Amino acid sequence: MNALTERCLAALRLLWIMGAMLGGLVASLGARAQLTIDIVGVGSQQIPVVTSEFVGDAKHSELLTTVIQADLARSGVIKNIANSGLPLTSELNADALAQYAARAADAAVVGSVTPSANGQFQVTFRLIDVPKRAQVAGLVYNVSAADMRATAHRIADVVYEKLTGDKGVFSTRLAYVSKSGSRYQLIVADSDGMNAISIVASAEPIISPAWSPDGTRLAYVSFENRKPSIFVQNVSTGSRQALIVARGNQSAPAWSPDGRSIAFASSQAGGTQLFIAGADGSNARRLTTNSSVIDTAPHWAVDGKIYFMSDRGGSPQIYRIDPSGGNAERVTFEGSENANPKVAADGKSMVFVKREGSRYALAIQDFASRQVQTLTQGPVDESPSFAPNGKLIVYASVYNGRGVLAAVSADGRVKQRLASSGADVREPAWGPFVR
Amino acid sequence: MQSKTPSRPVWIHALMLSAAIALTACSSTPEQAAKVEDRAATSTTSPSTQGLGTGTSTSPGAVTSAGTVGQNTNPDGLDPALRDPASPLSRRSVFFDYDSFSVKDEYKGLVEAHAAYLKRTPKARIVIEGNTDERGSREYNLALGQKRSEAVKRVMALLGVNDSQIESVSFGEEKPRNATQTEQAFAENRRADIRYVGE
Numbered sequence: 001m002n003a004l005t006e007r008c009l010a011a012l013r014l015l016w017i018m019g020a021m022l023g024g025l026v027a028s029l030g031a032r033a034q035l036t037i038d039i040v041g042v043g044s045q046q047i048p049v050v051t052s053e054f055v056g057d058a059k060h061s062e063l064l065t066t067v068i069q070a071d072l073a074r075s076g077v078i079k080n081i082a083n084s085g086l087p088l089t090s091e092l093n094a095d096a097l098a099q100y101a102a103r104a105a106d107a108a109v110v111g112s113v114t115p116s117a118n119g120q121f122q123v124t125f126r127l128i129d130v131p132k133r134a135q136v137a138g139l140v141y142n143v144s145a146a147d148m149r150a151t152a153h154r155i156a157d158v159v160y161e162k163l164t165g166d167k168g169v170f171s172t173r174l175a176y177v178s179k180s181g182s183r184y185q186l187i188v189a190d191s192d193g194m195n196a197i198s199i200v201a202s203a204e205p206i207i208s209p210a211w212s213p214d215g216t217r218l219a220y221v222s223f224e225n226r227k228p229s230i231f232v233q234n235v236s237t238g239s240r241q242a243l244i245v246a247r248g249n250q251s252a253p254a255w256s257p258d259g260r261s262i263a264f265a266s267s268q269a270g271g272t273q274l275f276i277a278g279a280d281g282s283n284a285r286r287l288t289t290n291s292s293v294i295d296t297a298p299h300w301a302v303d304g305k306i307y308f309m310s311d312r313g314g315s316p317q318i319y320r321i322d323p324s325g326g327n328a329e330r331v332t333f334e335g336s337e338n339a340n341p342k343v344a345a346d347g348k349s350m351v352f353v354k355r356e357g358s359r360y361a362l363a364i365q366d367f368a369s370r371q372v373q374t375l376t377q378g379p380v381d382e383s384p385s386f387a388p389n390g391k392l393i394v395y396a397s398v399y400n401g402r403g404v405l406a407a408v409s410a411d412g413r414v415k416q417r418l419a420s421s422g423a424d425v426r427e428p429a430w431g432p433f434v435r
Numbered sequence: 436m437q438s439k440t441p442s443r444p445v446w447i448h449a450l451m452l453s454a455a456i457a458l459t460a461c462s463s464t465p466e467q468a469a470k471v472e473d474r475a476a477t478s479t480t481s482p483s484t485q486g487l488g489t490g491t492s493t494s495p496g497a498v499t500s501a502g503t504v505g506q507n508t509n510p511d512g513l514d515p516a517l518r519d520p521a522s523p524l525s526r527r528s529v530f531f532d533y534d535s536f537s538v539k540d541e542y543k544g545l546v547e548a549h550a551a552y553l554k555r556t557p558k559a560r561i562v563i564e565g566n567t568d569e570r571g572s573r574e575y576n577l578a579l580g581q582k583r584s585e586a587v588k589r590v591m592a593l594l595g596v597n598d599s600q601i602e603s604v605s606f607g608e609e610k611p612r613n614a615t616q617t618e619q620a621f622a623e624n625r626r627a628d629i630r631y632v633g634e
Contacts, residue, residue, distance in 0.1 A: 205606075205609035205610065207573050207609065208573070208574065223606065223609060223610070226562065226564075226604070227562070227564075227602075227604035227605075227606075228577060228604070228605065228606075228607075247602055247603075248581070248602065248603055248604055249577060249581055249604055249605050251574060251577050252574045252577075265574065265577075265578065267578075267581045267585075267603065267604075267605070270585060271578075271581070271582070271585070272577070272578035272581050272582075294575065294578040294579070294582070295578075296574045296575060296577070296578045297572065297574040297575070309572070309574070309575060311575075316571075316572075316575055337571070339571070339572035339574070339575055340572050340574065353572055355571075358570075360571075360572075382572055382573070383572075383573070427573075
């Protein structure tokens with residue numbers, strides 16, 4: 001069940017494929033990862049950065065440089081400047097600075113990777129403000145060879161945060177479901193799709209994965225008992241338990257911000273209503289009480305409210321309710337059907353699936369202005385999940401008849417696609433910041 | 436479930452199985468098959484309370500014997516009538532209109548046949564599995580499938596079936612019978628299936 005079937009995943013290697021967009025247009029750029037770095041083009045909005053080769057061990061240097069550049073390119077707000085022919089240095093070097101400036105780079109990343117004791121490596125890096133000819137950040141890591149890729153992500157996180165003011169999400173993880181034939185797998189991967197491991201494999205459907213706020217556990221819905229049941233599983237140890245054992249369906253788990261409780265949908269009282277239980281399944285109580293309507297897809301936002309979809313007003317719309325109960329307040333008013341709300345980490349906006357005619361697309365609503373902006377074109381976009389910095393949203397889409405993951409920036413400008421060979425991928429959940 | 440198959444030699448099972456097949460295949464002789472149809476007919480024309488009365492009072496003899504044969508001859512202990520194409524009990528799917536969960540008249544007979552069987556076979560348990568087409572969100576479709584499942588259960592409850600014999604669940608859009616994206620496929624997938632526990 002929790003075996004790390006790395007072997008089986010060879011066919012599922014995921015590649016982020018990046019599209020450069022303007023004004024929310026989807027441009028398909030083919031299926032080669034290399035295109036991503038060259039074509040991202042939102043012009044003056046992008047910060048030009050050069051990542052130099054790392055001094056020292058050639059193999060690890062190449063990995064570090066490649067991963068950092070790929071991360072920065074995927075952010076959509078940074079443009080990589082070619083690093084060939086630059087003076088090899090891990091310091092502030094006058095000749096190198098002149099070259100960075102000549103290549104119009106605003107910032108430069110330099111560093112080194114050298115073997116230290118016990119098979120470990122020491123990795124250093126500096127982020128340089130090129131116009132100011134000054135160091136902005138500098139760090140030293142002592143890591144094993146196996147952690148080199150993770151180290152590159154941590155460096156990219158620092159670079160991104162220093163240049164944009166927002167925390168980077170390159171060290172975070174994604175969970176998603178892969179379906180190949182009649183085989184379903186719940187997969188956890190790095191945010192760039194690498195290091196994918198299967199944590200659950202089943203002949204029955206798996207849906208609705210949700211990360212605990214500390215990133216140690218995943219709640220999800222499995223049909224292995226011939227009905228939807230919620231399981232809570234430790235991601236690293238594989239140990240798991242059913243959240244609730246009851247008649248009917250238990251579905252759509254959502255963690256409270258403190259990780260102590262889980263809101264979910266249940267048919268145990270007839271129909272489908274919201275319930276809340278402890279994360280161990282204890283003290284389950286009913287939150288919404290009208291069995292003749294559908295209440296489901298809860299999301300427990302940072303403002304403490306539970307957002308959910310309900311057809312209580314006739315059509316499926318989004319509402320919010322206090323976890324202690326009381327009246328629900330309607331949040332969406334446009335459109336015939338709005339589903340699957342997710343509130344950004346700053347609590348200021350909400351992404352959801354909006355039906356437009358026969359198309360289902362992502363839309364984002366700003367709570368202050370009540371403005372709704374459509375972010376994607378559909379026709380079958382669903383299951384949005386915010387990156388923990390609120391800048392990107394990963395979601396499920398269909399491309400060439402196959403289930404793919406895609407990501408869009410919260411302003412709709414940057415779009416990417418995460419495709420898989422030989423499998424449909426869907427139900428993404430973006431994990432929290434790594435501590 | 437019901438594994439009360441004592442120590443009869445295998446050939447006796449084989450004999451009883453062939454007897455059962457012969458019985459169910461030949462529609463004129465067996466009392467049992469007639470009873471099944473009678474019950475369905477009774478329920479269609481009479482109010483549910485009366486259906487309950489007739490079901491419990493008149494059935495025992497004939498039906499129990501059919502049930503016993505089935506239990507002793509099938510590896511899963513289930514009544515062969517459940518699989519007999521000639522029996523209404525072999526019909527298991529109730530289809531629904533788009534975004535609807537009302538049980539259409541054409542499925543009343545099917546639902547009534549199962550209700551009658553459940554009433555005269557108190558040990559039998561069913562799971563009603565609601566399904567939807569793929570349009571709309573997965574979580575909403577789970578809930579819609581549940582409404583379909585519960586709608587079928589409600590009809591059976593009105594016909595007098597004990598609540599503890601039925602569990603309503605939903606597969607939403609996750610287990611389509613037809614995975615293509617055509618109106619025909621969507622129609623096939625909007626349904627509730629009756630499954631006997633042990634099948």
